[in-house]
Amino acid sequence: MSISSPLSSLIFDNHFIGNLPADPVTDNTRRQVLEACYSYIEPTKVNAPRLVAYSKEVAELLDISEQDCESALFTQVFSGNTLLDGMKPYAQCYGGHQFGNWAGQLGDGRAINLGEVINQHGQHHTLQLKGSGATPYSRTADGLAVLRSSVREFLCSEAMFHLGVPTTRALSLVTTGEHVVRDMFYDGRPKEEPGAIVCRVAPSFLRFGSYEIFSARGDIDTLRQLVDFTLRTEFPHLGAPCVDTYLSWFSEVCDRTADMIVHWMRVGFVHGVMNTDNMSILGLTIDYGPYGWLEDYDPDWTPNTTDATGRRYRFGNQAQIAQWNLFQLANAIYPLIEQAEPLQKILSDYAERYTEKWQAMRASKLGLSIYSEELQQSLHKILQLTETDMTIFYRNLADVPCEQSDLSDDDLIAPLIDAYYDVDTLTAEIKAEIYAWLRQYQQCVRQEGIKDKMRRITMNKVNPKYVLRNYLAQLAIDKAEQNDFSMVNQLLELFRHPYAEQKEMEHYAVKRPDWARNRAGCSMLSCSS
Numbered sequence: 001m002s003i004s005s006p007l008s009s010l011i012f013d014n015h016f017i018g019n020l021p022a023d024p025v026t027d028n029t030r031r032q033v034l035e036a037c038y039s040y041i042e043p044t045k046v047n048a049p050r051l052v053a054y055s056k057e058v059a060e061l062l063d064i065s066e067q068d069c070e071s072a073l074f075t076q077v078f079s080g081n082t083l084l085d086g087m088k089p090y091a092q093c094y095g096g097h098q099f100g101n102w103a104g105q106l107g108d109g110r111a112i113n114l115g116e117v118i119n120q121h122g123q124h125h126t127l128q129l130k131g132s133g134a135t136p137y138s139r140t141a142d143g144l145a146v147l148r149s150s151v152r153e154f155l156c157s158e159a160m161f162h163l164g165v166p167t168t169r170a171l172s173l174v175t176t177g178e179h180v181v182r183d184m185f186y187d188g189r190p191k192e193e194p195g196a197i198v199c200r201v202a203p204s205f206l207r208f209g210s211y212e213i214f215s216a217r218g219d220i221d222t223l224r225q226l227v228d229f230t231l232r233t234e235f236p237h238l239g240a241p242c243v244d245t246y247l248s249w250f251s252e253v254c255d256r257t258a259d260m261i262v263h264w265m266r267v268g269f270v271h272g273v274m275n276t277d278n279m280s281i282l283g284l285t286i287d288y289g290p291y292g293w294l295e296d297y298d299p300d301w302t303p304n305t306t307d308a309t310g311r312r313y314r315f316g317n318q319a320q321i322a323q324w325n326l327f328q329l330a331n332a333i334y335p336l337i338e339q340a341e342p343l344q345k346i347l348s349d350y351a352e353r354y355t356e357k358w359q360a361m362r363a364s365k366l367g368l369s370i371y372s373e374e375l376q377q378s379l380h381k382i383l384q385l386t387e388t389d390m391t392i393f394y395r396n397l398a399d400v401p402c403e404q405s406d407l408s409d410d411d412l413i414a415p416l417i418d419a420y421y422d423v424d425t426l427t428a429e430i431k432a433e434i435y436a437w438l439r440q441y442q443q444c445v446r447q448e449g450i451k452d453k454m455r456r457i458t459m460n461k462v463n464p465k466y467v468l469r470n471y472l473a474q475l476a477i478d479k480a481e482q483n484d485f486s487m488v489n490q491l492l493e494l495f496r497h498p499y500a501e502q503k504e505m506e507h508y509a510v511k512r513p514d515w516a517r518n519r520a521g522c523s524m525l526s527c528s529s
């Protein structure tokens with residue numbers, strides 16, 4: 001039974017600021033913040049906040065009732081206009097490697113943590129407003145966020161959660177009633193866009209870059225305080241801080257990161273900006289920017305226009321980039337360990353463990369328990385012969401009968417036809433390769449003795465029917481920008497059950513329409529947000 005308390009009686013236990021050094025300067029000037037983990041800063045008040053949507057599951061996690069979510073106070077609090085008793089807002093200091101280069105201090109340039117709530121189960125959750133004004137870490141930017149990127153972050157956080165992918169959550173989305181100027185494609189055509197604020201929720205928003213900044217500055221004392229704090233609050237099962245505990249911690253971070261990437265690969269998610277400041281120490285997907293969902297299966301695809309040349313953050317490269325990022329984290333905590341070998345060993349174990357986990361996942365996407373390299377290699381090939389929708393292909397593969405060995409080629413491929421962007425491109429040669437693969441697949445299924453009915457049930461729990469296709473988010477944004485928030489709320493509802501058939505929602509499970517192929521926001525996204 002969960003009991004909800006009124007919004008005004010949420011219990012805050014601000015352990016981050018209670019245990020770590022603060023920036024002594026309290027005015028809101030942009031600066032390098034030394035020997036401190038955060039700066040006190042209040043959200044900037046906004047003109048005319050309006051609630052667009054809230055997640056009832058996240059509200060429940062925080063013991064906030066739906067009635068409270070619909071109150072005027074809720075909108076005031078989660079637009080940053082009102083602070084509740086116990087809130088003590090602050091912005092965190094962190095650094096990061098961006099696109100492979102050390103970028104120095106970054107920090108919460110437009111995120112303000114309101115405080116840490118303890119719920120009735122004793123769990124901690126940090127509430128963080130994104131887009132609520134400038135902080136000492138804003139550098140040359142405005143600290144604000146636009147509606148389009150806020151809709152994307154809000155919907156995707158919740159969709160990812162229900163898809164079973166480790167992620168930060170989103171409690172609320174409000175518009176501010178103010179305009180924010182953005183040059184979406186950095187081409188000298190700035191435009192006014194509606195401003196918005198998302199309240200993100202996670203046990204902790206610490207990133208790899210949170211540790212890197214102190215190490216880069218040679219501030220080992222603060223580094224140790226932060227690491228020990230992280231261990232005590234987020235990894236208490238590892239024991240008291242000491243060299244061995246630091247190593248087990250690093251190993252666990254590697255493991256959690258590997259799990260997260262396996263899930264991204266399973267559902268076809270491309271983060272788009274895997275900089276070390278966007279890597280959560282808890283192995284959660286964090287910072288939804290120019291992310292995208294793979295539509296036609298293309299391992300080289302990146303949604304981020306800023307990444308278009310190097311394709312560093314392409315779909316098929318995410319596991320390697322995660323390892324590169326973990327290597328930076330290893331460097332950052334090295335001063336506390338002073339032995340390279342065990343850190344290197346853990347990093348190479350990451351690669352091995354990732355491979356094992358990913359192979360097991362690839363088998364389960366096919367409803368199999370045994371991984372077959374041959375079957376998977378040929379699958380990887382046939383998915384790229386012609387534009388093939390990854391989500392529809394895996395989902396519908398569950399409907400390909402495997403118990404009967406005497407099916408005609410046409411009957412065999414029939415359930416998959418919807419996955420092909422242009423059936424006219426299915427030449428006789430391509431079809432022959434697909435049939436051959438399907439027969440190989442049938443054989444593997446039969447060898448494992450799996451019945452079609454059972455296979456369909458297990459596969460449909462691994463392969464979602466609905467993913468937040470880029471064009472779907474864009475359609476919701478187009479409406480939201482006209483003050484029509486119905487589609488945001490409809491998608492929020494849809495993604496509460498992404499594995500369920502939801503027959504009446506089938507139009508959201510179809511492949512990307514042609515108009516969306518080259519439209520901004522649908523296939524090309526920039527970091528401008």
Ligand code: AMP
Binds near residue numbers: 106109111138141287
């Ligand atoms: P991102 O690439 O969105 O993860 O952001 C990288 C860094 O830039 C972080 O320190 C952000 O806080 C900061 N940043 C991004 N957008 C803004 C903005 N509009 N105002 C202030 N800081 C920002």
Ligand code: MG
Binds near residue numbers: 277278287
């Ligand atoms: Mg970021």
